[in-house]
Amino acid sequence: MIGKLLIANRGEIAVRIIRTCTELGIASVAVHSDPDAAARHVRLADEAVALGGVSPGESYLDIDKIISAAKQTGAEAVHPGYGFLAENADFAQAVQDAGLIWVGPPPKAIDVMGEKVAARAVAQRADVPGVPGSGGAIESADQVTEFGAEYGYPVAIKASYGGGGRGMRVVADASHAAASFDAARTEATAAFGRGDVYLERYLSHARHVEVQVFADQYGNAVWLGDRDCSVQRRHQKLVEEAPAPGLSDALRRAMGEASVRLAKEVDYVGAGTVEYLVEAADDRFYFLEMNTRIQVEHPVTEATLGVDLIAEQLRVASGEPLSFRGSGIEPRGHAIEVRINAENVADGLFLPSPGPLGTVSAPDRAGVRWDSGYDSGDEVAPHYDSMVGKLIAWAPTRTHAIARMRRALDELTITGVPTTAPAAQAVLAQDDFAAAAINTNWLERDIDLAALLPSAGSTPSVGEDADTSDDEPAARDEVWVGDRRYVIPFFGASQVVSGAADTTIAQASPRRAGGAGSRRKGKRASAAGSGQVTSPMQGTVTDVNVAQGQAVSVGEILMIVEAMKMQNPIRAAIDGVVSSLAAKVGDVVASGDELAVIAPAADD
The missing domain is CATH 2.40.50.100 (RNA polymerase II/Efflux pump adaptor protein, barrel-sandwich hybrid domain)
Structure with missing residues (x-):
């Protein structure tokens, strides 16, 4: 087993990894920027190294500084968490070239699955169903209209080297093709450094379902259940749950087996997530992308399976075989996760609202878990993402889990900055959510979220x-x-x-x-x-x-x-x-x- 681990991240996920290191007897090393010098992950780690700088580019995205910190402290391995350099093949290769253990998949797998067009080709070889799309990157708006004429509208223009809704535009008809093409390329260039975009048929009523996969260094690969992440605003997830409600056993098994085929096609090792668009009524699913890292929403899988996925990552990286005996472990009960971000949701705008936190107090009740990178008195810096923490509720049934989460949200206390908790409460109160009658456009298309939330005029700013x-x-x-x-x-x-x-x-x-x-x-x-x-x-x-x-x-x-x-x-x-x-x-x-x-x- 690894003796000392450097965590190349910050916030909630760094704290999460440190917790598992403590349980496994692994010494933890934190790294930090100047604003994070007194952050919670720094306080909890056994050692900490200052990377210097303020922006991510000067700190958490600086490969040379992170490798140097690992060598300086005698760390044997590096865990990237999620975000920042987690899906950077060059970083993974640099870690290995430095003689360190990379807690993640092989650099080649990261590279192939991180490029969306290449990933679609891999999925096709692995016999994983895909949404109709362009054969590669497109060069003009004319190709958008040609694709729309052949497959119908709406059409999605997507960044080839990115995700999370960045560089994505949905084209309703031919008249919007040129403006959407230009906007997608501009945004993709700004976000990912490359403006390559490709096309997919846009499924406006599909659900977003993902499958957790795990593989070891000996060719063993399994799928460990699924999660529904359909509740989204601006292509960003707000509420996640496991297992995905309302799917047939045959559909679950088919998605799981397809995910394992995909993992084996790229000689995958470690934790990964394969994302699909699902039309549950027809038992159809379509490959969306593969995330070559631990997911933000992994706690709902842990809650329903009784496992520690971070611990499994560390065991596999240490050369141990998978501890899971097979795929499709029967889930126990139901779990829901809500992301709590420092954002002002007045009028449904979700404006980033960094600043000093007052009280941070999580509910103390059975079946509730709070994963956070902050304590009372800490400051949410404007330089990084807005997540304060993740609230997870488990219960024997989905109905019970929803009720438990709503009570937990009532009891969650965060002062100093506005958060997304009111938006989560509004979502959980909807009859459609209770009935699992949701899709990726449900929240923005069918729910007037702005009307359910306080108006900006009634919510004074905290600045x-x-x-x-x-x-x-x-x-x-x-x-x-x-x-x-x-x-x-x-x-x-x-x-x-x-x-x-x-x-x-x-x-x-x-x-x-x-x-x-x-x-x-x-x-x-x-x-x-x-x-x-x-x-x-x-x-x-x-x-x-x-x-x-x-x-x-x-x-x-x-x-x-x-x-x-x-x-x-x-x-x-x-x-x-x-x-x-x-x-x-x-x-x-x-x-x-x-x-x-x-x-x-x-x-x-």
Whole structure:
């Protein structure tokens, strides 16, 4: 067994791995950036190494620094967790080249399955059903319309080198092909460094079901049950559960066996997850992608199978054979996981809301588990993702698990920053969820989540200059989300949102966050359509698309403000000319800071 493990990650997953190391008698080594010097994973580890820097590119994404830290501390192995470098084949190879044990699949498997077009080819060889798609990357919008004419609409344009909804656009008809193609390539380039995109037939009523697989170094591979992750907003999971409800035994077995064939096709080793789009009524499933790492939602599988998947990863990496005797272990009961992120869900916008935490208190009841990277008094930094923790509830039946989770959410206390807990409560209260009548578009298409959540006007911001006046009615302005226009209340006196967040998740930029730059606090506008453009959140300006004196139109992207791995396009709310530009690339801006001013067009 491994004697000392370096964990190349932070937050919840780093804490999770440290816990298992403690149980197995493995010494743990944490690494950290400057903002994470006093983080929970650092406090819990046996040793810690400062990587330096603020941005992920200076710390958690710096391969040389992490390898050096492993050698410096005498660590024998490296566990990447999820996110950051977890699915980076170059990192896996560098770990092995340094004479260290890589707790993950072979670099070649990571490389092949990480490139979506190549992964589709592997799935085809392994006789795993796939959604109709392009044979490879496409080069023009004409190919989108040709594909749509052959297979029908809607069509999904997807990034070849990414996932999580980044670089993805759904094309409803031929008239939207050109704009969607350009937008997908632009976003894919910004998020993954490559703009390659491919096409798939978009299944608008399918469920998102994934299968947990595990393989050892001796050619043994098994599947360990399935999970449903259909409750999503902007292609990001909000609620997950195991086993996936409402599937026939034949469908479960077919997906499991297909997943094992896929794993064996690439000589897989370790934990992996094969994701599918499922049309349960017809017992049909289609390969989506394979994640070559431990999943965020792995605790629901652990809860229903009574296993520790991190411990199994460490045993397999140490050269031990699988401890599972076969595939398709019968699940015990039902488990649900809710992701609790530091985001303001008012009006259904899910705006990143970093800041210092007050009280963090998890429910103490049977069948409930709280996995978190934070304690009371810690700070959720704006430089990384927004997850505070994961709440997991297990019970003998799904109905009981839903009820137990709803009570657990009522008892979960997190102060200091707003969280996604109210959105989870709203989801769990829906009759459709209780009946498992859900799909990947259910939450955004069929549920008016904004109407079920507090309005921004009734939820004062947690930042400075929040307007707490009860005497003055909230002003309103335009916000563009997912290419749709909303009119919402202001968050407070300092938060004039003239054009704001399409909060599409993207990889954190490796660019160092620069100084605050020249900026000034925004002043409250008195009417909708103000030309004042301010930041709706704390973050870093990663792109500026306009110049002073440039004419702009309503909805045009002015700049990108990145916060907690979310890229938020700031859009013009009026037609006019950019009369002043206060932000530049690299500026760290606070909520309410002025970014630009647009002088209204003469005929306005």
